[in-house]
Amino acid sequence: MLKKRILICTNLFCICCAIVSSCTNFNSDKTETPVVDTIPVLNDKVKNILISNEEAIKDIYLNRGGDELFDDFLFCYIHDKNFQLQRTSFPVVMTELDGKVDSVRKEDLDGYFKFMEGEYTTNLYNNEQERGTNEETLCLQASVERIDLNAQTITMFEFAKDGGKWTLKTIEDQKFKQSDLADFLKFYSRFSQDTAFQYRSLSKSIRISMHDPDDEDQTLEGFVTKDQLSTLNSGFPEGIISNIRCGQKFAGTKKILMEKVCLGNGMIESFHFQRKGKMWELVAYEN
Numbered sequence: 001m002l003k004k005r006i007l008i009c010t011n012l013f014c015i016c017c018a019i020v021s022s023c024t025n026f027n028s029d030k031t032e033t034p035v036v037d038t039i040p041v042l043n044d045k046v047k048n049i050l051i052s053n054e055e056a057i058k059d060i061y062l063n064r065g066g067d068e069l070f071d072d073f074l075f076c077y078i079h080d081k082n083f084q085l086q087r088t089s090f091p092v093v094m095t096e097l098d099g100k101v102d103s104v105r106k107e108d109l110d111g112y113f114k115f116m117e118g119e120y121t122t123n124l125y126n127n128e129q130e131r132g133t134n135e136e137t138l139c140l141q142a143s144v145e146r147i148d149l150n151a152q153t154i155t156m157f158e159f160a161k162d163g164g165k166w167t168l169k170t171i172e173d174q175k176f177k178q179s180d181l182a183d184f185l186k187f188y189s190r191f192s193q194d195t196a197f198q199y200r201s202l203s204k205s206i207r208i209s210m211h212d213p214d215d216e217d218q219t220l221e222g223f224v225t226k227d228q229l230s231t232l233n234s235g236f237p238e239g240i241i242s243n244i245r246c247g248q249k250f251a252g253t254k255k256i257l258m259e260k261v262c263l264g265n266g267m268i269e270s271f272h273f274q275r276k277g278k279m280w281e282l283v284a285y286e287n
Contacts, residue, residue, distance in 0.1 A: 097153065123244055145244070207222075
């Protein structure tokens, strides 16, 4: 068993090093693409092509269509500015932190979704079973959340599917305490900024699960100590993180699964947190 754990840790370290080196930023200086009121149905491979191949974007816009999956719609909404304007219900009603109601017009929308164009995005779930809720075809309302861990505020972009088409309807700012994720987010805000607190919040024995680099059909599983974990993962999400909701509720939750998706290659890291008594702990890590 000891030899198996050492082998697992060695393989995990190699994989994580590859992930760190392969995560890259989106190229935001794209030329405009044709304005076509259709959305491609995209898998991960196609999404990666879109990031680096302008001709592929044009081809897919012209030859594929559908608003079935919110994830696919959102990808196009963020990366095609013309389409973004077309699928926004202007003027957008915006509720600020102090309760003041304002509006966002076309000339003001640019830049609101920059937080989704960095090296990675994140998503929060109650459990493994909730993964994929953003790909449910029956989802008619969805929310994209910009979570500022330093300021402890959330900006919620509310979308609705009307007449088979997704559209941005409203924007609302709120403080952590107003969210059903307040308990976890207050913890994670400190976790992401205070290294001593972060170390104390790691379980003594952390379950790990990763693909075997020598056999794609096999999974490496085992446990590592909190000291070993720091050499295995590419870093905890920090600063501004994101969350997409298609019906998820978090009131009273005792477990949180945080996914970190590297936008350069689609690689996913998963951090499993669990509330134990009055404290949250990281108890498992997957890649």
